[in-house]
Amino acid sequence: MTQAAVATPVQHFALQTGLSLRALVSALLGLFAFDNILFLHFCGLSLGPTIGLALLSVGAITSLCTKISAELPLVSLRTVIMAFLISVVLFALGGEGRFFYANTDWQIRDAVLRDMAANPWPFAYDIRGTAYFLRAPVGLYLLPAMLGGSAELAMLVSNALRLAILMALAWHLFKGTRERFIALAVFLLFSGWDLVGTAIYASLGGHPSWDHIEAWNIGSQYSSHVTQAFWVPQHAIAGWTCAVAFMLWRKGMVPIGVFAASIPLVAIWSPLAIMGAVPFAVFAGILALKRGVVTWNDFSLAALAFAISLPALLYLRIDAASVGMRVHSMGIAVWVLCVGLEVLPFAWPLLRESGSRRSDRPVVLLILLLLLVMPLVQVGVSVDFQMRASIMPLALLAIFFANWICELCEETPVRILGIAYALLALTLGAPTPILEVRRALVNGTSPPPRCSLAGVWNKEDGMIVPYAMYLAPVSRLPAVLGNIPVTAGRSDPQKCWDRKWVTPSAG
Numbered sequence: 001m002t003q004a005a006v007a008t009p010v011q012h013f014a015l016q017t018g019l020s021l022r023a024l025v026s027a028l029l030g031l032f033a034f035d036n037i038l039f040l041h042f043c044g045l046s047l048g049p050t051i052g053l054a055l056l057s058v059g060a061i062t063s064l065c066t067k068i069s070a071e072l073p074l075v076s077l078r079t080v081i082m083a084f085l086i087s088v089v090l091f092a093l094g095g096e097g098r099f100f101y102a103n104t105d106w107q108i109r110d111a112v113l114r115d116m117a118a119n120p121w122p123f124a125y126d127i128r129g130t131a132y133f134l135r136a137p138v139g140l141y142l143l144p145a146m147l148g149g150s151a152e153l154a155m156l157v158s159n160a161l162r163l164a165i166l167m168a169l170a171w172h173l174f175k176g177t178r179e180r181f182i183a184l185a186v187f188l189l190f191s192g193w194d195l196v197g198t199a200i201y202a203s204l205g206g207h208p209s210w211d212h213i214e215a216w217n218i219g220s221q222y223s224s225h226v227t228q229a230f231w232v233p234q235h236a237i238a239g240w241t242c243a244v245a246f247m248l249w250r251k252g253m254v255p256i257g258v259f260a261a262s263i264p265l266v267a268i269w270s271p272l273a274i275m276g277a278v279p280f281a282v283f284a285g286i287l288a289l290k291r292g293v294v295t296w297n298d299f300s301l302a303a304l305a306f307a308i309s310l311p312a313l314l315y316l317r318i319d320a321a322s323v324g325m326r327v328h329s330m331g332i333a334v335w336v337l338c339v340g341l342e343v344l345p346f347a348w349p350l351l352r353e354s355g356s357r358r359s360d361r362p363v364v365l366l367i368l369l370l371l372l373v374m375p376l377v378q379v380g381v382s383v384d385f386q387m388r389a390s391i392m393p394l395a396l397l398a399i400f401f402a403n404w405i406c407e408l409c410e411e412t413p414v415r416i417l418g419i420a421y422a423l424l425a426l427t428l429g430a431p432t433p434i435l436e437v438r439r440a441l442v443n444g445t446s447p448p449p450r451c452s453l454a455g456v457w458n459k460e461d462g463m464i465v466p467y468a469m470y471l472a473p474v475s476r477l478p479a480v481l482g483n484i485p486v487t488a489g490r491s492d493p494q495k496c497w498d499r500k501w502v503t504p505s506a507g
Helices: 003-015 020-041 048-065 077-091 106-118 139-145 149-171 176-189 193-202 225-231 233-250 256-265 271-291 296-316 331-351 360-377 384-389 391-410 416-429 431-442 455-460
Strands: 125-128 130-134 323-325 376-379 471-473 486-488
Touching: 020 139, 020 149, 020 233, 020 256, 020 296, 020 376, 048 256, 048 296, 077 149, 077 225, 077 431, 106 130, 106 139, 106 296, 106 455, 125 455, 139 149, 139 233, 139 391, 149 233, 149 271, 149 391, 176 225, 176 391, 176 416, 176 455, 193 331, 193 416, 193 431, 225 233, 225 431, 233 256, 233 271, 233 391, 256 271, 256 296, 256 431, 271 360, 271 391, 323 455, 331 360, 360 376, 360 384, 360 391, 376 384, 391 416, 391 431, 416 431
Parallel strands: 125 486
Antiparallel strands: 125 130, 130 471, 323 376
């Protein structure tokens, strides 16, 4: 018997053994439901009832996902494993697991994870004699913090697992190996033309950073996918989850209830990301109601997800007014450059292809409208709203752009000019994620945290983020939470890190 003949049954088994769309959707929604139930444990619910509620919630979600078609092809285990490995590499390069350099945003994030892993839940901080409770999107930390000393590695695995499931779900949005590789390449390289913007800024006498070139347009920024994964994985995962769920619904692969359920479930990860998802939910809801395709199963799944998420949603509203939302005043030149270099290069060819069988003009127009308006809204002290609420629209724009490239490759004769433009658009955007990876490789690992969140805030020079972004006075919490003991922030060492945290030039 030849080697090929022996290998064939093994290869056949690998290809035939896989995960269905139904299983993947159930797993993804179940993980986020588990986060929301685990949040109750963070607020003081004992572990036994927490586990019971988690099992009940995940089981209910799984049963409501049975309406998803089982006729679509399985995603092979080999594909899922490869997606997981790619996800591990991506998040590890962003600093998770402490294998590579972590950006300075992780000074706060490391401290939060350390506090949640080291202190019994619930806990409060002592800041100048006042007790403060951690009021932040803690979904990123809940499951990893349960593992205590292994929390950093657990965060890497947890995030990689979720992204791997998202990639396996997005596998259904493209056909064939070539298209899926194109989509992956577009996803990793997708970015605005920051290289051009940085060159313009330098020509006007500015001193831009060639290390993190997205800072060229002061007061405005649309971040690349790699930047989102490296700097703010909690926002990225939440926004990408809503984007994939929306696209699966738009292509008729899942009922609208799946997309509706995804939005409240990820709020504990990123309220900003779901702000960018709400307009798509309104669009989908109106369209589904007009078509009469909304079922009781859809209502039940959405209502269940909302009920599971309600405690977290109420928690995120505590003292939220102190963060503030306002119109972001910016010069017309800044806005024009932002739109012209970050949005239009990718939206323009999609709008020109209105007759394409892969185009979705109403959705592309909605994406364009949102990306034109988002720079004009400010939440807090920075441009976080624009950077994080835009995650879902930018992910959708990347998916449509990848679809457009795939269609160009299918045509006979091949449209050389179209492919040339697509390559140019990606090439001008690629330096942004490439420089992010470069910084991760050349700066060495960042030091582990020794201080609490309060300690980092008080000892780190240049900290401009106000307490209200992460903390709320215990006195403003609902009485149902009871008397929360102060166990964090009382005995921080003089130095929060055992060595200097490398801070590359900011320009």
